[in-house]
Amino acid sequence: MTKPNPHHRTSSDWIFQAPGAVQRFEAFFADNAYAPHRHDTYAIGWTLAGVQTFDYRGAVRRSLPGHAVIVHPDELHNGFAGTDEGFRYRVLYVEPADIQAALGGKALPFVPDGVSNDPRLRCAVTRLLGSYEDQLAPLEYQDAIFDLAQAMDAVAGQGSTRRKRFDYQAAETARQYLCRHWDESVTMEELETVCDRDRWQLSRDFRALFGTSPYRYLVMRRLARARERLAEGAALVDVAVDCAFSDQSHMTRHFRKTYGITPRRWLAALQR
Structure with a gap:
C-alpha cells in the first residue's frame, strides 16, 4: 500500500501499517478519529503534526508534535483533531505481558496524564516509532520495549499499589x-x-x-484475530463466526467498544 504524502493536505482519513509483525500504524484524521473506547494494550503514540486531542480520565488532553502519548490498558478514551488542520500520528500497541517481561511482576506503570514530554519517554518512544519504514528485528524490539518499560516505571513513580x-x-x-x-x-x-x-x-x-480483566483479555484475543482476518479480505459475517462471536453485530459492538471505530470504517481507512 502506498502511504499518502504527509505534506499534502487531505480531508480523507487514512491508516498505514508499518512493515513487520509489530503492530505499528501511522494515521491521519481530519476530524473525529475514534469514539470512546478502551483496549487491553498500552497505546504508545507519537504526535507528528496538528493537535492530537482526546478525553482521558476526566480531562481533555492535547498532544503537540513531538509529545509522547501513553494510554494505559482499559482506560476509556477517544480521539479527535484539536484544530481544523487535522492531526497525524504514529502509534504502537504494546501487550502488558511484554512490559511485565521487563519488570518481572510489578504493577503496571501508570502515566496519569496520558501525554508526556519527559525526555526518557520521548527517547524510548522514538526508538519504537522513529524508523517507521523499516521492520523492527525481534531483538531490536525486545531491547526497545525494555527501555520503554524502564522509562514508564521511572516516570510513574512508586505509589502504594505498586508496592504490593x-x-x-x-x-x-x-x-x-x-x-x-x-x-x-x-x-x-x-x-x-x-x-x-x-x-x-x-x-x-x-x-x-x-x-484488564481475564474476560476482556479473552475478547481482545478474538478481536485481534478478527482484525487479521478482515485485513486478509474475509467477509464480516464469516469473521464473526470464525472468531467465536455470536453474530456480526455482536462482533461489531465489541470492535467499536475496543477500537473506537467500526470494522467497516477501519477497513476503509486501512485500504485508503
Missing part, C-alpha cells in the same frame, strides 16, 4: 491459557483450577499485572 506483592506466575499461567483457548468459553472456575489460585485473588492480580 502479586502472584505473577499464576497470572501469567492464566494469560497463556487464555491465549491458547481464545475461541472457547473459559470460566473463572476453570482458571482457578489451571492456576491453583483462588479465583478472586487471581482476578485482582491479573488486573494489576496485565491492566
Whole structure:
C-alpha cells in the first residue's frame, strides 16, 4: 500500500501499517478519529503534526508534535483533531505481558496524564516509532520495549499499589491459557483450577499485572484475530463466526467498544 504524502493536505482519513509483525500504524484524521473506547494494550503514540486531542480520565488532553502519548490498558478514551488542520500520528500497541517481561511482576506503570514530554519517554518512544519504514528485528524490539518499560516505571513513580506483592506466575499461567483457548468459553472456575489460585485473588492480580480483566483479555484475543482476518479480505459475517462471536453485530459492538471505530470504517481507512 502506498502511504499518502504527509505534506499534502487531505480531508480523507487514512491508516498505514508499518512493515513487520509489530503492530505499528501511522494515521491521519481530519476530524473525529475514534469514539470512546478502551483496549487491553498500552497505546504508545507519537504526535507528528496538528493537535492530537482526546478525553482521558476526566480531562481533555492535547498532544503537540513531538509529545509522547501513553494510554494505559482499559482506560476509556477517544480521539479527535484539536484544530481544523487535522492531526497525524504514529502509534504502537504494546501487550502488558511484554512490559511485565521487563519488570518481572510489578504493577503496571501508570502515566496519569496520558501525554508526556519527559525526555526518557520521548527517547524510548522514538526508538519504537522513529524508523517507521523499516521492520523492527525481534531483538531490536525486545531491547526497545525494555527501555520503554524502564522509562514508564521511572516516570510513574512508586505509589502504594505498586508496592504490593502479586502472584505473577499464576497470572501469567492464566494469560497463556487464555491465549491458547481464545475461541472457547473459559470460566473463572476453570482458571482457578489451571492456576491453583483462588479465583478472586487471581482476578485482582491479573488486573494489576496485565491492566484488564481475564474476560476482556479473552475478547481482545478474538478481536485481534478478527482484525487479521478482515485485513486478509474475509467477509464480516464469516469473521464473526470464525472468531467465536455470536453474530456480526455482536462482533461489531465489541470492535467499536475496543477500537473506537467500526470494522467497516477501519477497513476503509486501512485500504485508503
